[in-house]
Amino acid sequence: MAQFTRVSGSVGLISLKNPPVNALSAVVRQGIVDTVQRALSDPKVKSVVICGQNGIFCGGADIKEFGTAMSGPPLVPMIHAIEAAEKPVVAAIEGLALGGGLELALGCHYRIAHSKARLGLPEVSLGLLPAAGGTQRLPRLIGVPAALDLITTGRHVTAAEALKLGIVDQVTDHNTVDAAVKFALSVREHSLNARRISNNLCPPPSDLDALFEGAMQKVRQTARGAVAPVACVQAVRAAATMPYTQGMEREKELMATLFTSGQARALQYCFFAQRAVGRWSMPSGARWDTSKPRPIHKAAVIGLGTMGRGITVALAQTGLSVVAVETQEKQLMEAKQAVSGMLKRGAKRRGVAPVLDLVSYNCNLQAVADADLVIEAVFEDMDLKKKVFQQLSAVCKPGTLLCTNTSALDIDHLASQTPNPELVVGMHFFAPAHVMKLLEVVYGSRSSPQVVATAMQLGKKMGKVSVAVGNCRGFVGNRMLKPYMEHAFFLLEDGATPELVDQALEEFGFAMGVFRMSDLSGLDVGWRVRKEDGLAHPGMALGQAARVRQGRRYSPLADLLCEQDRFGQKTGMGWYQYDKPGGRVSRPDPWLHSFLEEYRARHGLVARRIDHQEVLERCLYTMINEGFRILEDGIAAGPEDIDMIYVFGYGWPRHRGGPMFYAGMVGLERVLERLEHYHQAHPDVPYLQPCNLLRRLVASGSPPIHRWREVIKKVRSQL
Numbered sequence: 001m002a003q004f005t006r007v008s009g010s011v012g013l014i015s016l017k018n019p020p021v022n023a024l025s026a027v028v029r030q031g032i033v034d035t036v037q038r039a040l041s042d043p044k045v046k047s048v049v050i051c052g053q054n055g056i057f058c059g060g061a062d063i064k065e066f067g068t069a070m071s072g073p074p075l076v077p078m079i080h081a082i083e084a085a086e087k088p089v090v091a092a093i094e095g096l097a098l099g100g101g102l103e104l105a106l107g108c109h110y111r112i113a114h115s116k117a118r119l120g121l122p123e124v125s126l127g128l129l130p131a132a133g134g135t136q137r138l139p140r141l142i143g144v145p146a147a148l149d150l151i152t153t154g155r156h157v158t159a160a161e162a163l164k165l166g167i168v169d170q171v172t173d174h175n176t177v178d179a180a181v182k183f184a185l186s187v188r189e190h191s192l193n194a195r196r197i198s199n200n201l202c203p204p205p206s207d208l209d210a211l212f213e214g215a216m217q218k219v220r221q222t223a224r225g226a227v228a229p230v231a232c233v234q235a236v237r238a239a240a241t242m243p244y245t246q247g248m249e250r251e252k253e254l255m256a257t258l259f260t261s262g263q264a265r266a267l268q269y270c271f272f273a274q275r276a277v278g279r280w281s282m283p284s285g286a287r288w289d290t291s292k293p294r295p296i297h298k299a300a301v302i303g304l305g306t307m308g309r310g311i312t313v314a315l316a317q318t319g320l321s322v323v324a325v326e327t328q329e330k331q332l333m334e335a336k337q338a339v340s341g342m343l344k345r346g347a348k349r350r351g352v353a354p355v356l357d358l359v360s361y362n363c364n365l366q367a368v369a370d371a372d373l374v375i376e377a378v379f380e381d382m383d384l385k386k387k388v389f390q391q392l393s394a395v396c397k398p399g400t401l402l403c404t405n406t407s408a409l410d411i412d413h414l415a416s417q418t419p420n421p422e423l424v425v426g427m428h429f430f431a432p433a434h435v436m437k438l439l440e441v442v443y444g445s446r447s448s449p450q451v452v453a454t455a456m457q458l459g460k461k462m463g464k465v466s467v468a469v470g471n472c473r474g475f476v477g478n479r480m481l482k483p484y485m486e487h488a489f490f491l492l493e494d495g496a497t498p499e500l501v502d503q504a505l506e507e508f509g510f511a512m513g514v515f516r517m518s519d520l521s522g523l524d525v526g527w528r529v530r531k532e533d534g535l536a537h538p539g540m541a542l543g544q545a546a547r548v549r550q551g552r553r554y555s556p557l558a559d560l561l562c563e564q565d566r567f568g569q570k571t572g573m574g575w576y577q578y579d580k581p582g583g584r585v586s587r588p589d590p591w592l593h594s595f596l597e598e599y600r601a602r603h604g605l606v607a608r609r610i611d612h613q614e615v616l617e618r619c620l621y622t623m624i625n626e627g628f629r630i631l632e633d634g635i636a637a638g639p640e641d642i643d644m645i646y647v648f649g650y651g652w653p654r655h656r657g658g659p660m661f662y663a664g665m666v667g668l669e670r671v672l673e674r675l676e677h678y679h680q681a682h683p684d685v686p687y688l689q690p691c692n693l694l695r696r697l698v699a700s701g702s703p704p705i706h707r708w709r710e711v712i713k714k715v716r717s718q719l
């Protein structure tokens with residue numbers, strides 16, 4: 001709602017109230033319409049200030065209302081009435097003015113912001129555009145290039161930048177409402193014509209066509225198939241080329257196509273899913289709201305390879321004091337130099353002082369004795385990790401949390417090396433650890449809820465999207481990656497090329513196709529795991545049984561490449577060729593194509609035409625099928641957990657919502673039918689066999705994703 005009071009004799013103060021972010025719900029919009037009317041009709045009121053309660057101006061339209069039948073007064077005429085008012089209206093912006101909130105402020109005649117406020121039009125990240133006049137008023141106010149940047153990226157700006165751009169008229173360090181009231185008193189007699197942004201023309205850019213062509217090219221390159229950024233450019237173009245009323249019509253038209261699109265649904269699902277994963281639960285019933293995290297004052301990192309260095313940086317940037325341990329003096333010194341460089345560069349980017357003093361370096365494990373939490377990040381080798389855990393148990397003070405950065409190893413087995421397995425938890429970071437947003441927090445069968453709560457909270461402090469998952473081989477992310485990659489290899493056997501498979505996946509929206517990703521992360525990583533699992537060892541790839549292992553179809557293609565030292569970018573050749581070892585630009589490799597032909601000939605395989613549809617179905621549906629198995633097993637609490645892992649850790653296109661959301665969009669029946677079809681064709685591939693939960697969901701009428709938990713619960717209770 002909105003409250004009205006008269007202050008300082010002649011200022012009507014309208015205060016928005018809808019915690020936590022004063023979103024513009026139907027009730028708030030009605031409140032604004034009513035209070036503005038009251039202020040304008042009250043002869044004692046000479047000017048008006050609009051502010052938000054609890055230190056926040058407004059977080060924009062109420063996203064929860066999207067997808068429901070809209071009621072209450074619409075935003076566009078409401079903002080227009082404010083702009084048309086004959087009394088000056090001043091927006092007092094504290095905290096946030098985002099989306100419809102900023103559009104409301106742009107309808108006011110003046111804007112005063114607190115120095116700590118952030119402003120922006122982030123609609124594009126919800127699959128929308130600023131459709132309450134934002135695309136038409138902002139370019140008129142700050143010019144086309146700056147408006148294009150803000151609207152197509154959705155980035156927030158500080159009050160200082162907003163002042164520089166001309167979005168706000170004044171910035172204050174003091175009480176914003178007081179400053180706005182004082183300002184409102186001083187402008188009560190001023191003429192408002194020039195202050196009505198819609199009356200003004202866009203400042204004309206020098207070469208309009210070139211500017212928009214460039215902008216369109218840029219968004220098409222970065223959008224990976226998302227349509228909202230393209231519509232944003234089109235709407236801003238209307239502002240630059242049409243009178244305001246026509247521009248508003250264009251904005252409305254473009255919004256209408258976006259509003260009901262699958263992409264908008266997916267992106268809004270992601271918005272809520274990202275927040276939902278913070279409300280974690282464990283099969284034991286332990287939950288985020290009943291488990292209190294422990295205070296952490298000092299952390300330690302063991303092993304300063306690529307991962308350990310990134311983790312040290314991420315920890316230090318939260319303000320924690322960190323002991324970084326590497327047993328070899330030379331490696332320790334190299335790591336110190338690398339970590340200091342990363343901290344300096346990070347600080348420069350964020351405009352703050354580097355926190356070099358927070359990190360101390362040591363060769364001796366004894367140095368971690370007084371740490372509250374230790375993250376072990378040594379080489380991915382169970383025997384080595386076991387040894388480190390045994391040593392840590394002897395060195396650390398009682399109650400220290402012992403965390404392992406592993407991408408697949410058994411947390412319970414590691415925990416059994418310590419006298420206090422309840423203090424052990426997995427923290428699976430993604431490289432580079434100080435950049436990548438995802439953190440899988442892996443609880444073992446004996447991890448205490450308090451320890452999980454602490455790791456989750458630490459992840460949040462590091463700016464990560466932390467997802468709590470259960471312990472199994474590969475946890476959630478890498479467990480689902482296995483069938484995805486395996487199918488990519490089978491597709492090569494059946495006639496595809498790495499380029500074809502990657503193109504299909506990249507057109508779908510993945511940041512990188514599976515083969516390009518494999519070249520980047522190194523083929524040797526998976527080879528080592530397969531060797532440990534007894535699947536690959538030299539010579540085995542040549543024999544009669546090369547394409548069958550452990551009773552199922554197996555493709556030794558990746559092993560054969562590794563046997564020739566083709567490890568990907570690091571060796572200058574893998575699924576593609578590169579200019580040199582460490583080169584980044586991939587080129588199709590004729591050697592690989594003849595190798596594939598020879599391989600098929602040797603195994604009596606006849607290459608057939610594979611189309612993009614088959615690539616997507618076989619790679620993605622098997623991954624999704626494994627996702628359903630993960631839900632059935634209770635390794636992930638809900639589909640949102642899986643989806644956020646894939647969006648934030650594996651380059652899944654956000655505008656497709658994550659693999660489980662995507663399955664719902666495709667239709668669960670269709671996914672089931674295609675899996676059955678492929679399983680019939682390839683009965684020796686168990687991953688293709690549709691899992692019980694998928695069948696049950698289809699049998700329950702394919703409910704929407706937010707109702708899957710009811711079916712999951714039933715299936716789990718019957719296990």
Ligand code: 3H9
Nearest residue numbers: 021023059060061062063064098099100122130131132275
């Ligand atoms: C729009 O304005 C369209 C118009 O142009 C045109 C229409 C015609 N609505 O993120 P947090 C909830 S589109 C409803 O954890 P933070 C959020 O779900 C909108 N709810 O806190 C969470 O609830 P819960 C354009 C909202 O401090 C709680 O508030 N605006 C909204 O880390 C706290 O959120 C945006 O895109 C909302 N608009 O971040 C802004 N906003 O506790 C979207 C938040 O139950 N919002 N909630 O999980 C954000 O970016 C962040 O939430 C914000 C606060 C920066 C505001």
